[in-house]
Amino acid sequence: MLLINDTAKLIEFCNLLKKQKYITVDSEFIREHSYYSKLCLLQVACDDEEAIIDPLSKVDLSPFFEILQDENIVKVFHAGRQDIEIFYNLTGKTPRNVFDTQIAAMACGFTDSIGYGNLVQEILHINLDKSNRLTDWSIRPLDEEQLKYAICDVTYLRDCYKYLNDYMQKNNRCDWVKDETDSLCDEHCYQIDPEEAWHRIKHNVYTQRFLSALKYLAAWREVRAQKYNTPRSNILKDDALVNIASIHPKSVDDLKKVRNLKPDVIKGRLGAEIIEVLKKAGKNPLPADICKTDRKQSLHIANSEQSLMEILRLLLKIKSQEIGVIARLIANDEDLHCIILNQPENTRALQGWRYEMFGKYARQICEGLLTISYNPKKKSIEIK
Numbered sequence: 001m002l003l004i005n006d007t008a009k010l011i012e013f014c015n016l017l018k019k020q021k022y023i024t025v026d027s028e029f030i031r032e033h034s035y036y037s038k039l040c041l042l043q044v045a046c047d048d049e050e051a052i053i054d055p056l057s058k059v060d061l062s063p064f065f066e067i068l069q070d071e072n073i074v075k076v077f078h079a080g081r082q083d084i085e086i087f088y089n090l091t092g093k094t095p096r097n098v099f100d101t102q103i104a105a106m107a108c109g110f111t112d113s114i115g116y117g118n119l120v121q122e123i124l125h126i127n128l129d130k131s132n133r134l135t136d137w138s139i140r141p142l143d144e145e146q147l148k149y150a151i152c153d154v155t156y157l158r159d160c161y162k163y164l165n166d167y168m169q170k171n172n173r174c175d176w177v178k179d180e181t182d183s184l185c186d187e188h189c190y191q192i193d194p195e196e197a198w199h200r201i202k203h204n205v206y207t208q209r210f211l212s213a214l215k216y217l218a219a220w221r222e223v224r225a226q227k228y229n230t231p232r233s234n235i236l237k238d239d240a241l242v243n244i245a246s247i248h249p250k251s252v253d254d255l256k257k258v259r260n261l262k263p264d265v266i267k268g269r270l271g272a273e274i275i276e277v278l279k280k281a282g283k284n285p286l287p288a289d290i291c292k293t294d295r296k297q298s299l300h301i302a303n304s305e306q307s308l309m310e311i312l313r314l315l316l317k318i319k320s321q322e323i324g325v326i327a328r329l330i331a332n333d334e335d336l337h338c339i340i341l342n343q344p345e346n347t348r349a350l351q352g353w354r355y356e357m358f359g360k361y362a363r364q365i366c367e368g369l370l371t372i373s374y375n376p377k378k379k380s381i382e383i384k
Contacts, residue, residue: 005057022074040137109324194222213245216281
């Protein structure tokens with residue numbers, strides 16, 4: 001195992017990586033006390049070498065970032081969304097030519113969202129040591145046990161990748177995960193727009209006054225969190241934003257009416273900023289048509305369609321087991337709803353391989369042309 005803590009070593013290592021068909025990548029980071037993840041360790045392996053790169057040393061990571069953009073090298077991650085988010089925040093780009101073993105596992109019949117340790121156990125029959133999983137990776141120096149633990153995240157990943165890639169190639173399933181992988185590498189997924197932050201907050205009020213206040217409060221909190229690189233909850237938690245938007249105080253004094261709002265928030269700078277934000281929301285309310293749209297009701301299934309929805313869920317389960325993939329890779333409840341409403345343009349389940357494997361049968365169910373029954377003699381489910 002190579003430990004890289006200077007730029008010269010990294011350049012030499014990256015020259016080796018440039019000759020590879022694939023590399024495995026993982027990172028260790030901390031985020032408990034910041035808005036953006038702090039990169040503490042980079043683990044990288046190829047067929048001939050494995051290395052740990054220390055981003056907290058004076059090493060310039062640019063040579064490695066160039067490798068991430070090389071279309072000729074497959075970058076292998078496991079559940080790589082957080083790793084890719086870190087790289088995007090550091091470079092403004094997502095890696096190119098990515099293979100995610102958690103996504104691939106869905107197309108190879110493993111359990112949904114399988115963890116790395118379980119995947120290694122299933123494929124390689126090796127139980128990984130998890131004793132260092134709660135390590136604070138920002139503390140230096142790291143001991144030998146910590147480094148061994150970290151490097152395992154990319155060394156065993158090599159064989160997992162080869163197994164899953166071979167299986168998908170032999171069974172013509174590489175295209176089955178394209179949507180998921182494209183989504184993982186879509187730069188828009190990592191571009192946080194404060195104006196859209198309110199959509200992530202759970203609530204059950206849909207008046208114009210409430211939603212306008214919530215939108216402006218959420219955007220204000222997002223901008224503040226980004227500016228000071230602090231977690232959103234360090235400013236105000238979601239339930240506090242919902243309570244403020246519900247009461248809509250007109251003065252700092254009125255903030256005392258808000259449940260669970262601390263006195264130091266009310267009396268300090270935050271209190272004054274909150275009132276200013278609410279004034280702005282009052283002068284610039286959301287359009288009435290947006291406020292009339294109940295976001296939770298967009299997927300609502302009418303009572304008359306509930307039984308059909310359950311039948312489609314059953315069909316999805318049967319077909320996913322039949323072809324050996326995770327059901328979520330084929331369709332979700334939103335897709336099933338679109339099938340019921342005959343909206344092929346709004347669902348991937350009526351397109352491509354998903355249509356052949358599931359969608360066409362779902363349409364036939366909706367048209368009364370297909371039935372699902374149990375054969376007691378064969379002890380099997382039959383679709384006719």
